[in-house]
Amino acid sequence: MTKGEQEASGAKHWQFFRAGDFDQLVIRSGDDLLSLDQLDKKLWAALSCPAHGLQFDTRTLALIDSDGDDRIRVPEILEAIRFSKHLLKSLELMVEGGSELPLDQIDDSHEDGQRVLSSARHILKTLSREAHPAISVNEVIEVQAVIAKLPFNGDGIVPPVADDEVLRKVMEEMIACVGGEPDRNGELGLTITKLEHFFAEAQARLTWLDEARELQESVLPLGEATAQAYAAFQAVQAKIDDYYVRCGMASYDARALLPLSRGEADYAALAAKNLTMKDEALAAFPLARVQAGGVLPLTEGINPAWSAAIEQFRTAAVIPLLGTRDSLREAEWREIQTRLAPYAAWLAKQQGAALVHFDETDLRQLVTGDTQGRIAALIEQDLALKPEIDAISEVERLARYVRDLAALLRNFVSFADFYSGTRKAIFQAGTLYIDQRSCDLCIRVDDIGKHAALAPLSHTYLLYCECRRRGGSEKMNIAAAVTAGDEGGLMVGRNGLFYDRLGQDWDATVVKVIEHSISVRQAFFSPYKRLARFIGEQVNKMAGSRTKAVDESLAAGAQGAAQTAGGGKPPPPPFDVAKFAGIFAAIGLALGAIGTAIAALVTGLFGLAWWQIPLAFAGVMLVISGPSMLIAWLKLRQRNLAPLLDANGWAVNTRARINIPFGTSLTALAALPPGSTRPLKDPYAEKGQPWWLYLLIAIIILAGVAYWLLR
16 A cells, blocks of 8 residues: 555554564654554564663653553553643654653643643742743752652641641651551651541540440459459469469379479479579479469469569459458469459450550540641641642653653664664663673673573573672672674673763673674684684693603502512513504504695695685685584574563563674774774784794695605
């Protein structure tokens, strides 16, 4: 369908660009923004991304993240656009983004726009900038900071800052009892819900206290002293019950008397300790001496760990309820339990327990006085400012969307910033400098292990680094993609320097490496490097083996000589010529085979024309390096950004390839600046070797060997 046919049919005409091996949307106008809800979701570069760890304003992301799940999704992006459209005359200024929101672009044809425009003007007036035609995010933040410090700031939460000192103290006590909500200024305050909850609890507590007075004789047998008596009773109830059960067992069977009273071994264990009245082992012993039909002594013969509690029980409960006595029978113990049972039942139904520290008289004055109405009036005064404060929040939101939303879309609907070559994407955390190269594709990582599980699917050579700043107090992890050069100097433990997007430097240490092909150039030299590495390893093994054999031979010889001198074993047998003749013959055959191969090579070279010799060498190198280069080229075509982002919580909707030319641009190698000069002579260079002489000697030797073998 042509553009004219699209316009005639009413279809939206989109424009795309090709990068990363997929089609990406170009947002050219405000109409493109408004029409994003019509764009097929399969054509969005991403469907969601995390709302943290990005090089993007976190407050703007929080405003877009309407459900607060720390993720940005397509519906939330579209809702941000609809919000902006409702309050702006045109979305054209959002396409490129601007640092300020022009007041004449706010749509005042409806009530919402009028409110936002009025609030923006009020902000500028507060800052003495009435004549300024636009408002910035920083100006809104500046006013919000001033408003947040005010006692009345429109959030319906009032901290205890009333002018009346008595009322302020009461509010502090209320917050201590039922808790408070954080005000914009950070202080805890009361909401209308908290206020009503406090007074509901207060009324319930007073009703509960009145119930006890109505049932004075049964619930409060000792009047106001009943509470103290019951507390003393509760402190020893379990231990006294235990005592009478033990005595009952002794009455049931006399054999139980000694075990239930603890044996000598238990006392011996205590004897080895420095005992105190709070010793748990001592407190575990019976309350008093166990005996059949025993009577509990109240003054003497009590376990020392319980003597103070029993004395408190005697004075607070036993004497007021039963009269003065020095012992307590089981029946009397049951009588005390019965007389305090109504109080225990009433106490179990306690209401307003959070207000237990409030004096009853003060509580009645609060309920019957005008305290609730006065605090409620303060909360209403605060809420009266809510529309104005909310309008300021809407100004902030709109100003942030004008400034930031287009940049987010260039990293969400498409990856235009990443493939632009001039801007950095919001997921690029900074630049890592290591091993004479700079890596621009560095992604901040929360969990290295989790990220490294998926990242290998990107077919990208990755360095995971732990970064520290300011003496180790600030830390973060990054994954850096190496897309140029070779891997020769890259390894775990290598140190580099990471610069974040703010220009701050971090000490970076490589802690994990995921190896993949870096470049075709690296692949060309890799067979020779592997061969050199293999030869070096074999030479080291042979040298080590030979050294070990010589050492063992010398040791054996010294030991044999010592034994011979001492009249021990006979001397070793004489050298067996026949035995070693075969060895020498085998060595000769091997040298002959090598010589034949060399002769064939030299003969083949001498049989070529002079101009064919370089081609022959090139063919040999192609045979050696060609497969490695081909494999590397195929793998480099598979490099993919998506797994790197998916491992970080993104939902990337395409492959987003990193081809060889683009990958080379993401990693810069060290190079002298244009126009630089340097002396050709290095004063500390090693003395030059006559390599041409060595080469000539090698050629003469090879020619001689070939002539001798072929004559």
